[in-house]
Amino acid sequence: MPNIKFSEAITEALREEMERDEKVFVMGEDVSTPSVSPLTAELADRFGKARVRNTPISELGFTGAAVGAAMAGYRPVLDMRLVDFTLVAIDPIANQAPKLRYMLGGQVSVPLVIRTPQGGGVQNGPTHSQSLESWFMKIPGLKVAVPSDAADAKGLLKTAIRDDNPVIFTEYRSLYPLEGPVPEGDVAVPFGKAAVKREGSDITLIGVGSQVPKCMEAAEALAADGISAEVIDPRTISPLDTEGLAASAGKTGRCVVVEEGHLHGGVGAEIAAALQAVLFGSLKVPIERVAALNAPIPVQPKMEAFVLPSTEKIAAAARIALNYA
Amino acid sequence: MPDSKGVFMREKLGEMYRTMVRIRRFEETAQELFEKGGIIRGGIHVSAGQEACSVGVCSALNDDDAILTTHRGHGHSIAKGTRLPEMMAELFGKTAGLCHAKGGSMHIADVSKGHYGAHSIVGSNMPMAAGIGLAFQLNGRGQVAVPFFGDGASNQGAFHESMNLCAIWKLPVVFFCENNHFASSTRAEYSTSVEDISTRAQGYGAPGVTVDGMDVLAVHEAVAEAVKRARAGEGPSLIEAKTYRYYGHSRLDKKFGSYRDEEEWNEWKARDPLTVAGRLFGLSEAEAEGHRAAVEKELAEAVAFAEASPEPEPEMALEDIFA
Numbered sequence: 001m002p003n004i005k006f007s008e009a010i011t012e013a014l015r016e017e018m019e020r021d022e023k024v025f026v027m028g029e030d031v032s033t034p035s036v037s038p039l040t041a042e043l044a045d046r047f048g049k050a051r052v053r054n055t056p057i058s059e060l061g062f063t064g065a066a067v068g069a070a071m072a073g074y075r076p077v078l079d080m081r082l083v084d085f086t087l088v089a090i091d092p093i094a095n096q097a098p099k100l101r102y103m104l105g106g107q108v109s110v111p112l113v114i115r116t117p118q119g120g121g122v123q124n125g126p127t128h129s130q131s132l133e134s135w136f137m138k139i140p141g142l143k144v145a146v147p148s149d150a151a152d153a154k155g156l157l158k159t160a161i162r163d164d165n166p167v168i169f170t171e172y173r174s175l176y177p178l179e180g181p182v183p184e185g186d187v188a189v190p191f192g193k194a195a196v197k198r199e200g201s202d203i204t205l206i207g208v209g210s211q212v213p214k215c216m217e218a219a220e221a222l223a224a225d226g227i228s229a230e231v232i233d234p235r236t237i238s239p240l241d242t243e244g245l246a247a248s249a250g251k252t253g254r255c256v257v258v259e260e261g262h263l264h265g266g267v268g269a270e271i272a273a274a275l276q277a278v279l280f281g282s283l284k285v286p287i288e289r290v291a292a293l294n295a296p297i298p299v300q301p302k303m304e305a306f307v308l309p310s311t312e313k314i315a316a317a318a319r320i321a322l323n324y325a
Numbered sequence: 326m327p328d329s330k331g332v333f334m335r336e337k338l339g340e341m342y343r344t345m346v347r348i349r350r351f352e353e354t355a356q357e358l359f360e361k362g363g364i365i366r367g368g369i370h371v372s373a374g375q376e377a378c379s380v381g382v383c384s385a386l387n388d389d390d391a392i393l394t395t396h397r398g399h400g401h402s403i404a405k406g407t408r409l410p411e412m413m414a415e416l417f418g419k420t421a422g423l424c425h426a427k428g429g430s431m432h433i434a435d436v437s438k439g440h441y442g443a444h445s446i447v448g449s450n451m452p453m454a455a456g457i458g459l460a461f462q463l464n465g466r467g468q469v470a471v472p473f474f475g476d477g478a479s480n481q482g483a484f485h486e487s488m489n490l491c492a493i494w495k496l497p498v499v500f501f502c503e504n505n506h507f508a509s510s511t512r513a514e515y516s517t518s519v520e521d522i523s524t525r526a527q528g529y530g531a532p533g534v535t536v537d538g539m540d541v542l543a544v545h546e547a548v549a550e551a552v553k554r555a556r557a558g559e560g561p562s563l564i565e566a567k568t569y570r571y572y573g574h575s576r577l578d579k580k581f582g583s584y585r586d587e588e589e590w591n592e593w594k595a596r597d598p599l600t601v602a603g604r605l606f607g608l609s610e611a612e613a614e615g616h617r618a619a620v621e622k623e624l625a626e627a628v629a630f631a632e633a634s635p636e637p638e639p640e641m642a643l644e645d646i647f648a
């Protein structure tokens with residue numbers, strides 16, 4: 001298997017899907033400019049600027065337009081540049097795309113993918129650093145993929161594009177440069193199937209998106225103390241593979257759920273609730289959570305690091321679960 | 326200022342010129358420090374080339390009038406009187422920064438000077454400007470609110486909805502569009518349905534004018550007229566200033582991106598707003614040099630202040646979440 005970057009995996013998936021299906025097109029601000037959009041610009045050279053379509057700064061307009069084009073038979077893939085900007089377009093994302101099929105009695109489908117680069121750690125401040133997957137996961141009719149490595153990025157994006165429903169496809173910017181093995185050929189990763197990224201027996205670390213590599217680092221640190229941590233990645237949070245996560249957490253009896261988004265109302269809250277319902281009695285200790293503190297993400301790096309989760313915070317939470325009286 | 330005269334006018338013109346120099350040198354200094362790395366926290370978007378806009382607008386406003394700016398707001402901030410040392414400290418991520426190092430360059434604010442903040446979600450400042458205009462109308466003190474925005478932002482729904490609100494309620498708001506011809510790498514002629522953005526005012530029954538954004542007096546006169554109208558209760562105006570940004574869009578963008586070339590850059594640079602102002606004001610080289618020297622001193626003080634200010638404690642991230 002060739003090693004490629006997470007960012008390259010995204011481009012490969014887009015290229016292959018655009019080749020496979022001429023109904024697929026890419027749209028967003030500056031998507032054909034190499035210096036601004038390295039992931040999509042080469043696609044403009046290959047497929048032309050009609051299929052890699054630059055938009056004005058009109059998120060509400062072009063997202064709504066993508067919903068319309070999807071209803072009328074196309075398969076738009078939006079590049080939102082940052083998830084923060086989806087909030088300008090929340091009506092088509094939350095009110096329209098996920099509900100149209102239902103409201104119109106099954107007459108239409110909305111095969112739309114919204115790529116949302118996101119996450120902090122780059123001193124971009126409160127309105128350019130958010131992680132919002134937990135907002136989207138509570139909207140019925142919307143699917144949410146949160147890949148954490150190159151192989152899943154490629155495989156999940158292929159599945160997202162082929163899906164006949166609207167999908168939020170989260171891309172943590174911190175993952176873009178990370179390399180990993182990606183299978184050659186047309187390999188789509190199914191939605192709703194968690195993946196064990198590291199096997200272990202003492203404790204389960206459930207990581208979402210950017211936090212999977214952090215969980216792997218924490219597992220390494222714990223291993224130095226003779227603790228065997230399993231790391232599992234839900235890969236999609238809507239649908240959520242409760243069974244797969246429960247199999248791991250049930251096996252170890254101890255569990256930490258980690259995400260970059262804010263603690264309050266986070267993905268971890270949903271996962272913890274789902275797990276306790278099926279694992280009550282077999283969990284040895286309460287489920288721990290690590291997430292961003294309930295504050296906006298400040299620019300200054302020390303304050304930003306204080307708010308965001310980290311490998312150290314994950315390892316510390318694991319030790320609390322392991323040493324629970 | 327055609328209707329001003331004598332000593333007052335020379336003083337005011339001198340101050341306007343000095344403010345333009347202050348902005349230019351602030352931007353160049355910020356860019357230099359940024360390129361050194363590890364000093365400036367977060368990204369910056371510099372406005373060099375657009376000084377005539379900032380100064381042309383703010384010289385037509387009173388201290389208690391309001392501005393709201395954008396990600397590219399250093400110039401507007403300085404022109405409205407924002408405290409330079411505290412502004413520099415914000416870029417440095419220091420405790421003494423105007424936003425206590427939480428907002429950074431993209432959120433500079435100095436409410437004590439009528440500066441209601443830089444707002445980094447493109448278009449977001451315009452509805453808020455309408456709201457400040459509403460408050461001004463209600464309090465009856467004759468104040469005016471000015472949102473600055475780019476050609477790119479004029480394609481956001483927020484712009485159109487705000488124009489309409491201000492028009493139907495006759496709010497004292499002057500929409501000031503700096504058409505620097507680019508939104509990131511996208512040329513305005515591609516993204517925008519009209520050649521002159523000012524013509525969009527017609528759709529809202531408001532006056533719209535396009536002015537030379539490299540000419541500080543042309544900007545000043547157009548804004549003064551619109552401000553007069555706003556104070557008289559006649560509602561909003563839209564002013565478009567054609568201008569140019571000298572640097573790349575942001576930290577990730579080079580001066581000459583794939584979307585523009587050196588020739589175009591040089592054409593605009595030949596009409597540099599500081600040179601134009603110096604000529605219009607009849608400034609001698611000695612006077613210009615005096616302004617430059619004074620500004621160098623201010624900037625050195627601002628940098629020293631920013632350097633000396635302590636870094637925040639991590640826990641300060643939890644302050645000011647709620648009032």
Ligand SMILES: Cc1ncc(C[n+]2csc(CCOP(=O)(O)OP(=O)(O)O)c2C)c(N)n1
Pocket residue numbers: 029057059081085088395396397445446447448474475476477478479505507508509574
């Ligand atoms: C809602 C939203 N969409 C996209 C962006 C990313 N972005 C920041 S500045 C910018 C270009 C703005 O262009 P313009 O309004 O012309 O202002 P200029 O940068 O030229 O001053 C873009 C696309 C953003 N900050 N907010």
